[in-house]
Amino acid sequence: MKTLKLYQIDAFAEKLFTGNPAAVCVLDSWLDEDLMQKIAMENNLAETAFVVHSGDQYQIRWFTPELEVDLCGHATLASAYVLFQYYNHESDLIRFQSERSGHLTVRREASGELTLDFPVDQLKEVPINEEITIALGAEPLSMYKGKTDYVLIYRNQEEITSMQPNFFLLDKIDARGIIVTAPGNEVDFVSRFFAPSCGIPEDPVTGSAHTSLTPYWAKSLGKENMLAKQLSQRGGTLKCALRGDRVLITGKAKPYLRGEIML
Known part of the structure; x- marks a missing residue:
């Protein structure tokens, strides 16, 4: 038996049972x-990350319960936490390489x-989609x-906060996910993220969505450093900063479990 x-x-959790849970498997190959x-x-979490050590960096891939995705922020943050805490990574910087998203x-x-x-x-303004508007029940x-x-x-x-999407209708939209966002009451901006086509009706906290949100709100608010909240049931706080063609997204991580998969 292989384990x-x-x-x-x-x-992106201030305490346990908040933020977005991710599974991480560090592999030899x-x-x-x-x-x-x-x-x-089987994990049935928004994402499971698989990591393989390669020279001075780590290869990384991300899977939802239904498919492989191009980029996942919270599972990358979770993977780094695992490497720092349980694999004795010596420096304060971890380099990941993704075939789909490049250098991280x-x-x-x-x-x-x-x-x-x-x-x-890179965002491009498009005409408001009536199908998405009907599915969300709110005109943007x-x-x-x-x-x-x-x-x-x-x-x-x-x-x-009050939005109650029709996930059956959202599942028909040709996109990974739908991000809804607005100015925040106590933070710079808030958001929610819906991705039923990936098997995730609502993602608790979506790091990758903030690569879209940060440049938009940086331009709209006229500031490069911002505080954001994702308003899911679990909730999560993210510090976001625009640095040219890169986005810095800062958050905390809390360990929930360690175990073994028996194959």
């Missing part, structure tokens, strides 16, 4: 893709927080399309 170590980490997908399905880094701050360094997402001020997601801009935090 694999499995870690579950709450990412890549497993068959079908097996990684089955493990992610995570830095351990003196505060113990972790900072993701991700490529910025404007709408944008990024690499994989739609971003819909609303007037205030209350519109985001």
Whole structure:
């Protein structure tokens, strides 16, 4: 019987049972893709990250219960936490390489927080999609399309909080996810993220969505450093900074479990 170590980490979490839980498997070499997908399905979390040490960096891939995705922020932050805490990574910087998203880094701050360094997402304004509007039950001020997601801009935090999407209708939209966002009452901006087509009706905290949100709100608010909250049931806080064509996303992580997968 072969066993694999499995870690579950709450990412962008101030305390346990908040933020976004991600599973992490650190491998000696890549497993068959079908097996990684089955493990992610069995874990039934928004994402499971698989990591392989390669020279002075780590290769990384991310799977939802239904498919492999191009980029996942919270599972990358969780993977870095695992490497720092349980694999004795010596420096305060971890370099990841993704075939789908290129070069990514995570830095351990003196505060113990972790900072993701991700490529910025380029947004293009598009006509407001009636199908998405009907599915969300709320008309946005404007709408944008990024690499994989739609971003819909609303007037205030209350519109985001009260939204009750029709996930059956959202599942028919040709996109990884739908991001809804507005100015925050106590933070710079708030958001929610819906991705039923990936098997995730609502993601608790979505690091990758903030590669789209950060440049938009930096331009809209006229500031490069911002505080954001994702208004899911679990909730999560993210410090976001725009640095040219990169986005820095900082948050905390809390360990939930360590175990073994028996294959």
